[in-house]
Amino acid sequence: xxxxxxxxxxxxxxxxxxxxxxxxxxxxxxxxxxxxxxxxxxxxxxxxxxxxxxxxxxxxxxxxxxxxxxxxxxxxxxxxxxxxxxxxxxxxxxxxxxxxxxxxxxxxxxxxxxxxxxxxxxxxxxxxxxxxxxxxxxxxxxxxxx
Numbered sequence: 380x381x382x383x384x385x386x387x388x389x390x391x392x393x394x395x396x397x398x399x400x401x402x403x404x405x406x407x408x409x410x411x412x413x414x415x416x417x418x419x420x421x422x423x424x425x426x427x428x429x430x431x432x433x434x435x436x437x438x439x440x441x442x443x444x445x446x447x448x449x450x451x452x453x454x455x456x457x458x459x460x461x462x463x464x465x466x467x468x469x470x471x472x473x474x475x476x477x478x479x480x481x482x483x484x485x486x487x488x489x490x491x492x493x494x495x496x497x498x499x500x501x502x503x504x505x506x507x508x509x510x511x512x513x514x515x516x517x518x519x520x521x522x523x524x525x
Contacts, residue, residue: 384478386412390494392420396460396512398500404464407475415481416489419453419513422502427510431518438519451521453512454481483513 387406391399399421403413423430441447450456458481466472482489502509517523 384410384412386414388489388492388494389413389415390417390496391415391457392417392496393502394421394497394500395502395505396421396423396457399497400457400461400464402497402500403461403479404475407461407465407478408471410478412478413480414489415454415457415479416485416494417483418457418481419483419511419516421453421457421512422505422509423512423515424502424505424507424509426508427514430510430515434515434519451516451519452483453516453521454483456512456516457481 389399389403403415406413438449441449450459458479461479461481462476465475467476513521
């Protein structure tokens with residue numbers, strides 16, 4: 380294996396969170412470095428009210444001082460979704476997770492990079508209702524000033 384790993388830039392705009400995350404986890408385990416852009420524009424499928432209710436129920440689990448800790452920022456929520464698809468208790472999963480970076484929007488340093496989108500993770504294929512990760516984050520208490 381070469382010392383410099385391949386870098387893949389993924390535009391999450393209009394991609395289904397779960398399908399995109401599974402593909403990214405696979406690439407991370409293969410040794411690629413993955414940078415996700417536009418995290419707040421990724422899409423959850425399902426009715427808006429039921430997704431928000433499910434998120435509120437999930438937020439009640441645990442205690443703020445000892446965990447588990449529930450993020451409300453879209454980039455951190457997406458990062459935790461990918462983490463759930465990696466074997467993070469094993470060394471290969473830990474090193475794979477360290478190769479992941481997630482950003483909201485597109486930082487200036489990545490403006491002119493070649494980005495990919497996964498065709499089979501497109502939200503345009505959904506027939507039912509959906510909401511973006513940014514909308515869900517606002518509903519569960521994301522303070523955009525962070």
